[in-house]
Amino acid sequence: MIKNNFSYSVSVDCVIFGYDETSLKVLLIKRGVDPYSDFWALPGDLVHPMENTEEAVKRVLKDLTGLNNIFTEQVKTFGDIGRHPLGRVFTISHYSLLKIDEYDLSPTNKNNSPSSYSLEAKWHNVNRIGELAFDHNKIFAACKEKLIKNAKTKPVGFELLPDQFTLSDLQNLYEAILEKKFDKRNFRKKINSMKLLIDTGKNQKSVSHRPAKLFRFDKEKYQRLKKVGFNFEI
Amino acid sequence: MIKNNFSYSVSVDCVIFGYDETSLKVLLIKRGVDPYSDFWALPGDLVHPMENTEEAVKRVLKDLTGLNNIFTEQVKTFGDIGRHPLGRVFTISHYSLLKIDEYDLSPTNKNNSPSSYSLEAKWHNVNRIGELAFDHNKIFAACKEKLIKNAKTKPVGFELLPDQFTLSDLQNLYEAILEKKFDKRNFRKKINSMKLLIDTGKNQKSVSHRPAKLFRFDKEKYQRLKKVGFNFEI
Numbered sequence: 001m002i003k004n005n006f007s008y009s010v011s012v013d014c015v016i017f018g019y020d021e022t023s024l025k026v027l028l029i030k031r032g033v034d035p036y037s038d039f040w041a042l043p044g045d046l047v048h049p050m051e052n053t054e055e056a057v058k059r060v061l062k063d064l065t066g067l068n069n070i071f072t073e074q075v076k077t078f079g080d081i082g083r084h085p086l087g088r089v090f091t092i093s094h095y096s097l098l099k100i101d102e103y104d105l106s107p108t109n110k111n112n113s114p115s116s117y118s119l120e121a122k123w124h125n126v127n128r129i130g131e132l133a134f135d136h137n138k139i140f141a142a143c144k145e146k147l148i149k150n151a152k153t154k155p156v157g158f159e160l161l162p163d164q165f166t167l168s169d170l171q172n173l174y175e176a177i178l179e180k181k182f183d184k185r186n187f188r189k190k191i192n193s194m195k196l197l198i199d200t201g202k203n204q205k206s207v208s209h210r211p212a213k214l215f216r217f218d219k220e221k222y223q224r225l226k227k228v229g230f231n232f233e234i
Numbered sequence: 235m236i237k238n239n240f241s242y243s244v245s246v247d248c249v250i251f252g253y254d255e256t257s258l259k260v261l262l263i264k265r266g267v268d269p270y271s272d273f274w275a276l277p278g279d280l281v282h283p284m285e286n287t288e289e290a291v292k293r294v295l296k297d298l299t300g301l302n303n304i305f306t307e308q309v310k311t312f313g314d315i316g317r318h319p320l321g322r323v324f325t326i327s328h329y330s331l332l333k334i335d336e337y338d339l340s341p342t343n344k345n346n347s348p349s350s351y352s353l354e355a356k357w358h359n360v361n362r363i364g365e366l367a368f369d370h371n372k373i374f375a376a377c378k379e380k381l382i383k384n385a386k387t388k389p390v391g392f393e394l395l396p397d398q399f400t401l402s403d404l405q406n407l408y409e410a411i412l413e414k415k416f417d418k419r420n421f422r423k424k425i426n427s428m429k430l431l432i433d434t435g436k437n438q439k440s441v442s443h444r445p446a447k448l449f450r451f452d453k454e455k456y457q458r459l460k461k462v463g464f465n466f467e468i
Contacts (some may be wrong), residue, residue, distance in 0.1 A: 077311040
């Protein structure tokens with residue numbers, strides 16, 4: 001390998017999905033530097049020389065959005081010629097899913113000044129993100145696909161609901177993630193057939209309609225079933 | 235972004251799994267250059283400046299193993315500090331699965347001399363690969379995990395069998411990929427319950443034991459079922 005083979009750059013980009021009990025959102029930053037200054041973009045930055053990929057993800061999220069130490073999963077690497085106007089930059093995309101009201105956003109930009117510093121970090125409805133910087137719409141689409149695949153086969157959704165929730169809350173959540181409407185009866189039949197909900201014996205309070213039953217997700221049972229080969233499926 | 239941020243290199247590495255009707259194998263090359271000269275390694279090379287990732291994968295496989303234009307899927311990118319002794323090299327791993335007897339191996343090494351040219355390309359039993367160059371054991375393990383996940387949820391396996399096969403052939407295949415033994419009766423029950431096999435009405439020929447029935451996989455039916463949400467599951 002000859003020395004001038006070392007002429008590329010590598011970044012990480014993060015697609016952070018959030019749920020606010022109504023709709024699915026994605027966290028974007030407004031870039032404060034060229035190229036694409038003032039464009040909305042995925043939070044991302046170059047990987048520093050003495051930093052592993054996962055460390056870069058943690059730093060970037062903290063500096064550009066204020067999110068601290070959240071769980072992320074690697075999705076896909078994008079490296080087409082010309083995806084970055086300043087040279088050959090490969091970017092490793094990561095995704096995460098979280099409950100919006102549990103996190104405060106406040107970009108810090110302190111550590112080693114990320115090359116794409118953030119004027120603002122803001123949740124955007126996934127259906128109204130417009131044209132993002134670089135190839136970020138393409139990266140967003142790949143991570144969305146991954147989220148849908150995961151939501152269909154793992155009970156990822158339950159962590160986005162309060163500890164106790166109604167069956168309508170659950171249906172709203174899956175409709176927001178999977179972007180489709182479910183028939184109420186069929187949805188409940190499917191959920192009930194998995195026997196993963198615990199009836200709390202309680203009902204909703206302070207609602208104008210007939211109060212609905214409140215349920216909890218039986219995480220321990222799911223873990224047990226998973227070990228013997230159970231497949232969650234929505 | 236400042237100029238000396240462009241100081242990394244990016245490669246692709248390929249984990250090509252093959253099935254020979256008995257066992258699961260992986261394709262390795264014997265490296266002809268330092269570092270790790272004479273070590274077995276995954277076929278891989280640097281991505282050239284004017285080449286997209288998928289083009290690099292095609293070139294590398296052709297040059298280092300002789301495999302032409304096979305379907306591969308991106309798995310994960312590895313970029314830990316120190317994974318390459320000559321500098322910071324990120325590698326994008328890819329995987330594929332094919333029928334061994336349909337391909338000839340003959341490294342060509344012609345195009346632009348890959349930096350890790352191949353003295354030999356050879357199928358190795360997945361359980362006997364020993365210590366590979368770089369972090370290739372780690373990359374191999376991640377791709378093996380992906381293969382197992384895919385085999386459990388998609389009928390990938392059928393493309394590795396002849397057009398007509400016995401239920402024992404099918405069981406052997408899944409035992410080789412998933413590295414576990416199935417109870418014969420339970421396995422057949424599971425397979426039959428999916429109703430994806432067509433009984434050809436024919437039996438095996440020239441076998442010393444009682445000839446078993448031959449089946450075909452109903453690909454069209456699987457495609458139809460998949461559209462309405464069927465989940466293959468082994």
